[in-house]
Amino acid sequence: MTRQFFGTDGIRGRTNKGVMTAATAMRVGQAAGRHFLRGDHRHRVVIGKDTRLSGYMMESALVAGFTSVGMDVVMTGPLPTPAIALLTREMRADLGVMISASHNPFEDNGIKLFGPDGFKLSDDDEARIEALLETELELADAADIGRARRIDDARGRYIHAVKRSLPDDVRLDDLTIVVDCAHGAAYEATPSAIWELGAKIITLGVEPNGRNINDGVGSTSLDALKARVIAEGADIGIALDGDADRLIVVDEKGTAVDGDQIMALIGSQWAAQGRLRGGGVVATIMSNLGLERFLDAKGLSLIRTKVGDRYVLEAMKAGGYNVGGEQSGHMILLDHATTGDGTVAALQVLAALVKSGRPASEMLHLFDPVPQLLQNVRFESGDPLAAQAVKDAIAAGESDLGGSGRVVIRKSGTEPLIRVMAEGDDADLVKRVVHSICDAVRGAC
Template sequence: MSRKYFGTDGVRGEVGQFPITPEFVMKLGYAAGRVLVDHDKAHRPTVLIGKDTRISGYMLEAALQAGFSAAGVNVLLTGPLPTPGIAYLTRALRLEAGVMISASHNPFQDNGIKFFAEGGKKLDDAVELEIEAMLEQPMATNPSEQLGRVRRIEGAVERYIEFCKSSFPNDRDLKGLKLVVDCAHGATYHVAPKVFHELGAEVVTIGGEPDGYNINEKVGATYPKTLQVAVLEHHADYGIALDGDGDRLIMVDREGTVYDGDQLIYVIAKARAARGELKGGVVGTVMTNLAMELALNKQGVAFGRAKVGDRYVLEMLHGKGWQVGGEASGHILCLDCHSTGDGIISSLQVLASLTDLGMSLADACSDWQPYPQTLINVRHNGCDWKSASAASLAAAEQALQGRGRVVLRPSGTEPVVRVMVEADDKALADQWAQSIAAAIQSVA
């Protein structure tokens, strides 16, 4: 059964437009609360709610806590805290669920609701469907004696800081390193600089002054230019860019070179393999660069491809019993450190890996260069694009055998087919991407 409200990472949209309205979000909290109560009628559930720095977070926090309370669920509020911090505290406090109010890397006009299950894990599809079914039912507030209580908790930020620091090897520190840390004016503004400073680094903070409206605005993991300039200006060793809710990571070296999620995952996997501590292999997505897969294979490291979306990477990691994976966007999973993607922890894993390898970031990534990728979005009117592109697709796959690959992926939100061709030669990638796109356009 398809989901009506939940996407790959919760419910998201423009604030004030359905479903990100106070009315719907209150009903969402109520529906989720009712599902929690139904799963364990013997105990009153408790839910943790955090948020990033968007101005709309105040409104949506109030709506969510009202919905949960009406369903008879107790609520703990953390205030601004990174998404992985909510996942951690949900597990550490032995709570039934955690909720993060954030639209991640999106502009401040957007917001969303992400859920974590007991243990700090993403909700199962089955539970999301239960919540959606409950949303179709009338909302009936519990009697006053059965309402949930709401309170703010102290020390959430400090506990999460210590958790992040604990993921770094105990016998090492960051003394001697100068880091520029870009917090994207988001939820890590009061966390990330302290983590790196307390581990011994000299820290220059940018994107650390949120005002409710500037989250992700020309800063953060989706806009590394600002970090590049700052690293060069301050003669820093590395730059660390996080996104609005702290679950993505992009890095910059002292030369101003940007390293995406694929390259950072490769460094982590390479170091673990060298230590003999890489469990199984690495999981990427259908969009992960082929050159990375080939470089890992040369080192005897297995590689699996999941659908786009960190939830699918996580599912495959669990299915294979592996620990390391992620996406070029900077969602990086190290499941021996955390149950979810965490930009701060991932950066610490990269820095530790570079020490293990005795290499700079540039040297550690020198084994491979990303293959050129050509991406063409083709709009269609519901036509049979699969049949239309079959001949061109077969010809491309034959021509690219051993040299590249093709990915055709329909958008989940608009009538668009994404045609991606990757090859060791840019002209070859362009040629076949245009050929396949033209075949689809001929019937669109």
């Protein structure tokens, strides 16, 4: 079945347009609620959100949908996505919902769904819910309509869980940390957790107004964090995105550290401590070849998946791995969370910093990334990748790079774009390969 609503990470779009309307949200609540009405117990859904203006509208619509089919609703207010995953499991809810468009601007919003185990829904569950959206759904009898309530201790529960992820023998008392919360869902929880662990914190992006989420701050906009780290003489800076499931780090010199370096650090540290399961790390096809070489030198493997943290998670669960993530900063540490958690990942980095006694600029740059270039080509219709000229250009690029590089070509899951990436030891060759394939794609369009 062709998906009209669900993408690679729930439902997402421009608010009040397309799929991201209050009417659709209510239908999603009804469909997801009906799908998870299993057994004769009183059913419950946990709903959280980030700080977007449209979050109130989408929350109200979802509450109407869920209660209309007989589900009770627990609302948490603004909390990180991983907090909703955690609370869904801990409160024995049948379903969890996070209202967020992650790192997108405030005009967008989205709906992410979690099952009772705290993991994102499977493709099969999403397909069944999508099918229900097209049907006339059975509503609850008047006496069975669900109740809705807000809870006040959700943030405290999450902070407690986050702090427990730090080793018992580690305190952050000697660190000065700039914490950038992107004016998003973690604007209260993450600074509180890190401060309670002893650090001196300097906050950035903690004044949400409904419209400024991810605006000039956060993991996709690092200039403000880099400048603040240097100005304050901080030991390190951490940047989250709008729903706090993503982490990018800035060292004391103002240099950004991406997800590949963070995975290299956590993977190698956990391996040395005997904590790493599966003998390697799971990442996507976009992770740098330098990470693969670094892990190989440590006797560890790199397992690659399609782009998307849900595919990383599927491979981790299937292969028994407990460390995985994406170059963009999604870090999944299954010992502590069921989905990407930027705060939990940050605490693992901070623990390593404390134990090493070395500056972040030394500890967090474990390998030299191989030159990598990514370009996008927009197309209007058809399938440019099926054109023989494009296939020939890709084959020629792979041949030119030989065993010293890679070519990755894929369609965007959200836009009419062909993404062309190549990497290798020769930067000029990488550039020529990418340009040649992009030219062939444009010709096919």
